[in-house]
Amino acid sequence: MEEVVPGTNHKILIAYFSEPLPDGVDAVTSASRVLVNGDLYGSVQYVATVIGEATGGDMVRIQTAQPYPDKFDDLAEQANGERQNDIHPALATQINNFDDYDVVFVGYPIWWYQMPMAMYSFFDKFDCNGKTIIPFSTHGGSGWSGTLEDIRELVPNATLAKGYSISRNNTATSRDGILNWLQEIGLTE
């Protein structure tokens, strides 16, 4: 893993998957939304927004062709079924000129101790080999949960740079931590 992103004059993409549940704010049980300055975000979405503002990169939200259920129990069951059956759901997301980006931030929540299966679809559809991939993730206690190793396997010929993982409980106050990390890896002054 690279501690500093190699090269200069990057063309940056921030691709993120976030499924904020409509019930509840700030992680009491299953809730996944964060409220910052009166605006409501999914936790991954919030981290993506801070990265976008700081780096000026283009943003794209990874979305499945079939939207996920918005009740936690239904979502959890569907996500688990996809995971157990290795289903890579079709994506609605299109990215223009993906080849032009040399640095791709890839953001996701931990679902069932791994990346949501839509992230596998992302890596199927968009060839990240040869690029620098910078993972970021939010979770409810599992940390990275092996996902860095999974990304390494999915894109063996990408450069993996040091990522950022944060509990959903701390996301709303994570702005400074995100900015420090971006500076540390050499993407901001």
Ligand SMILES: Cc1cc2nc3c(=O)[nH]c(=O)nc-3n(C[C@H](O)[C@H](O)[C@H](O)COP(=O)(O)O)c2cc1C
């Ligand atoms: C279906 C589902 C499964 C989850 N599984 C885990 C898990 O295994 N470990 C964990 O730490 N958090 C888990 N979570 C919590 C999410 O990782 C956490 O709420 C995350 O911040 C959600 O990000 P989002 O609001 O951007 O979608 C799960 C959430 C959902 C909806």
